[in-house]
Amino acid sequence: MSIEDMPHSGDRPTREISVTVNGEEVTREVEPRLKLSDFLRNECDLQGVRVGCEHGVCGACTVSLDGDTVKSCLLYAVQAEGLAVETVEGLADDGQLHPVQEAFHEEHALQCGFCTSGFVMATKSLLEENPDPDRDEVKEGLADNICRCTGYQNIYRAVDRAADKLDAVETDGGADDTATDGGER
Numbered sequence: 001m002s003i004e005d006m007p008h009s010g011d012r013p014t015r016e017i018s019v020t021v022n023g024e025e026v027t028r029e030v031e032p033r034l035k036l037s038d039f040l041r042n043e044c045d046l047q048g049v050r051v052g053c054e055h056g057v058c059g060a061c062t063v064s065l066d067g068d069t070v071k072s073c074l075l076y077a078v079q080a081e082g083l084a085v086e087t088v089e090g091l092a093d094d095g096q097l098h099p100v101q102e103a104f105h106e107e108h109a110l111q112c113g114f115c116t117s118g119f120v121m122a123t124k125s126l127l128e129e130n131p132d133p134d135r136d137e138v139k140e141g142l143a144d145n146i147c148r149c150t151g152y153q154n155i156y157r158a159v160d161r162a163a164d165k166l167d168a169v170e171t172d173g174g175a176d177d178t179a180t181d182g183g184e185r
C-alpha cells in the first residue's frame with residue numbers, strides 16, 4: 001500500500017454528540033475514541049481541564065458528570081452524550097468566585113496551579129457529600145488528586161475554609177466573616 005492509499009483522519013468514523021457543558025448545550029461531530037478531557041479542552045476551549053497522566057492517576061482532569069465526580073481522561077466524549085458536564089470554569093457565578101475557589105485563593109493553596117482545578121472540583125464534591133470533614137476525611141476525599149508542589153497543607157486548610165464558607169452560606173444566606181489573611185487556624 002502506498003502512503004497515498006493509507007487511511008487518514010478524514011476517513012475515520014465520527015458520531016454527533018450533544019453535551020451540556022457548564023449549562024450550555026454543545027453539539028459536535030467527534031471520533032468515538034476522543035477522550036472527554038480532550039473534548040472539553042479542544043472542542044469546548046476549557047483549558048481549566050488539565051491533562052497530566054491521562055491514566056486516571058493524578059486527578060488534574062477532574063470534572064463533574066451529571067453530579068458525579070469523574071476523571072475525564074478515563075471517559076470518551078461519546079459517553080457524555082446527553083449528560084451535563086461541569087468544569088472549574090462553570091463554578092464562578094457572574095464573576096463571583098465559588099466559595100471553594102475563594103478558599104483556595106485565600107489559603108494560597110497552590111504553587112504552579114496545574115493541579116488546582118482538579119482539587120477544586122474534588123473539594124466541591126467532597127463538601128457536598130460531607131460538609132464538615134475532619135482532616136483524615138479530607139485526606140481521604142482528596143486522595144485521588146496529586147499535587148507535586150504544595151506539600152498539601154494549604155490545600156487541606158483551604159478545604160477547611162471552604163467548609164466554613166459553605167456553612168455560612170447555608171446558615172445565613174451568604175454573609176462570610178471568615179478571615180482572609182491565610183493564617184493557620
Ligand code: FES
Pocket residue numbers: 050051052053054055056057058059060061062071072073074
Ligand atoms: S489526567 Fe486524568 S487523572 Fe491524570
Ligand code: FES
Pocket residue numbers: 109110111112113114115116146147148149150
Ligand atoms: S500546585 Fe503545582 S502541582 Fe499542585
